[in-house]
Amino acid sequence: MTEKSLTARGLRLLRQLTGLLLTLAITLLGLMVVTFTISRVVPIDPVLSIVGERATTAQYEAVRLDLGLDEPLWKQFGIYVGDVAQGDLGRSIRTKLPVADEIVRFFPATLELATLATLFGVIVGVPSGVLAATRPGTWVDQVVRVVGLMGYSMPVFWLGLMGLLLFYGVLDWVGGPGQLDAGYQMMLEFEVTRYTGMILIDTALAGEWAMFTNALSHIVLPAGVLGYTSMAYISRMTRSFMMNELGQEYITTARVKGMPERRVIWVHALKNVLVPLITVIALSYAYLLEGSVLTETIFAWPGLGSYITDALFAADMPAVLGGTLVVGSVFVALNMLSDVLYRLVDPRAK
């Protein structure tokens, strides 16, 4: 490779990177405009929620000035953006702690749940989608479609409640709401160092295997419920991508050349299906990271979803907006990641 082409490549990379960062900045700014607007139109008085109903007019005014609510709107927005840029999402009205710190504490539980659910969705969804596509119209296909349709159309909180009633309430197969049984939960607080905040990883690192299996028994149901909905989506998309791919000429060629069917499907076709599938998986992962609000509430899961819900009920707007901003950023980041992966996997994008 010549020096010139190296420079050209570097420049192209730089340009791509700048473009990416610019998109990121614009998206985040848009997100902030939205959250800021929400905070100004919601029917909750931020001052009253701090000073309480009994406050005198003087106390009320003092806090209003302190929050900068007397400044013009554009200036308030400027202050908001400046704070966010420094990682300051404000202080929670309930706990008076920095919202950013609280999110750091609650996000790992959500991340762990969503990751397991997505893994479940991919591990079950992709093969079943492939299976259905290769045997269209057979009973396998029908089963995959019906199971998928159910996961697609049933509300997740209903699935969660029913799952709890059946597997925890009646059958006693899994642990109940919460991350651990009460006894273990206390041990966790006092005896396990929370390196990652993710319970399976932390208990495994500490070598607390009894606690680990207990945690597993608690996470398996919420992860299964979330994973089921994500699996439904992934398997349907895999099926349609695969059907499309199997009709391509290069597949016919491969078959004519006498390549084993298994290799045709799982290596050649799947490789090409993977390209659009990455976007599907990334989107469904992002959806789980933001959308497990109801599941977390039902399963008393101390994640971002329950954090935002609680905050909303308590009219704790800084917490709600901080949470929304983080979720939005994660969504944007995952989109970017899937873009990058897309480029890596797809030969045409190189």
Next chain:
Amino acid sequence: MSLDPTLRRVGAVAITALMLGTAPAALLAETPADTLVIADAIDDIVSLDPHEAFEFSGTDVINNVYNGLIELDPTKPGELLPGLAESWSVADDGVTYTFKMKSGITFASGNPVRAEDAAFSLRRIVKLNKNPAFIITQFGFTPENVDQMIKAEGDTLIVVTDKPYAPTFFYNCLTAQVGAIVDETTVMANEVNGDMGNEWLKQNSAGTGPFILRSYKPNESYVLDAREDYWGGAPALKRVFMRHIPEAATQRLLLEKGDIDVAREMSTVDIEGIAGNADLKVEEDVGGQIYYISMNQKVAPLNNPKVLEAMRWAIDYQGMAGTFLKGQQRVHQAFLPSGYLGALDDTPYSLDIEKAKALLAESGVGPINVSMTVRNVQERMDIAQSIQNTFGQAGITLELKVGDGKEVLQDYRARNHQITLQTWGPDYPDPQTNASTFALNQDNSDEAKLTGSLAWRNAYDPGPLNAMVDAAVQERDSAKRAAMYEEMQRIHRDTSAFVLMFQQTYQTAMRANVMGFDTGGSTDSAAYWQVTK
């Protein structure tokens, strides 16, 4: 047809995972024998510093971790018990109070409790000046004068108030959670930037109570460890574990399975659902919150006494309490909640449409068309619709103006409403807390902006009640004082711009083996130290 090997491996992994998970779950489905596990919504906790905490869940913790100089007698409303002080008295000047401290009591740190700690704690309330501080500062303490007014001499604490008050008023205020005595040495050792240990006390405790705060994770959980050497006798259970589980259905499921011992946020539906389950029981108790409607006296004809009286007879108190409010509210028709010194528990008013019609005819006012503001919460909407219905039968056309909390409250504080449906909770365990807002309004002008007074918000001039509130708060004889509040409430009930309707009740669901769980009723916070299971 054979399964693809990849799929087979996936299946094996999934089944192993499921089995791994299920085995221990079956073994551990009950709470540890020495631990009380409670589920509640605890995201209202702002701080666990006793001189800052002012929310229900927070004061529950304070009650179990700290003691005050004087404590309430939970069995006899208005009676006092010794806390860290063994005796107390007020001098003839009516302003000098003397508290003799008990000896031999230690803080969790091992430090002995001294009169200096008591003086430090009371001064700290005033100097920090957080939300509940007014309960103490209303006796005339300021950051500037408090070092002179509150002093320790040997084993005696001497407190001087700015003017004479009813001693019971002062004592009752000291029983509020804000009156907790903290360990001066420990707290000041953790002072940062002159905060008198405020940041540190949000996560730690320094009290004399039956428990110490072992850990607190906001919006998640807290753990209290029992003190074996608690001066009142070691608690029966070694530990209390509070889990933040706001969802009622989830609480019910956990309780039924025995994964928690006590559920404090169950809905009426869930309470009914567990009836007949021999493993569980439900205990009922009153809370301090009161429901009322109030009429803006700037709006005619709402300022007509006959119209007000007609309204009192045009509300179906019993009907509501017996149906959709069952288990949540009971009929209560005076401004002091049951459990308070001088509370009135009789309920003279009931639905009587004919009487209401007659009173309206007597008033000589033509057809009445008024509006009532209501928050868009189910329970409040139900109450409002019932009132709308019975008012309608009596000949008062009531338009409901439904709004969110902010709108309704701002409207109310600005005196822009006609009628409003509201609740009120007392701030401290003395009758003055409600008397001073329902029956005291010393300047009824718009400019006064006494937005903290409910009487002012309704432009209601309490007339003779103003003087009665002032007199009662200075009455030195406890029995006479109680009688004064009773008298005041009778007048208020029959003539004021308020119609008091209901007092909140709590339903606490628990495992049948849990004994001695006390929510604290309307005046106090929850007590865990007598609980056995």
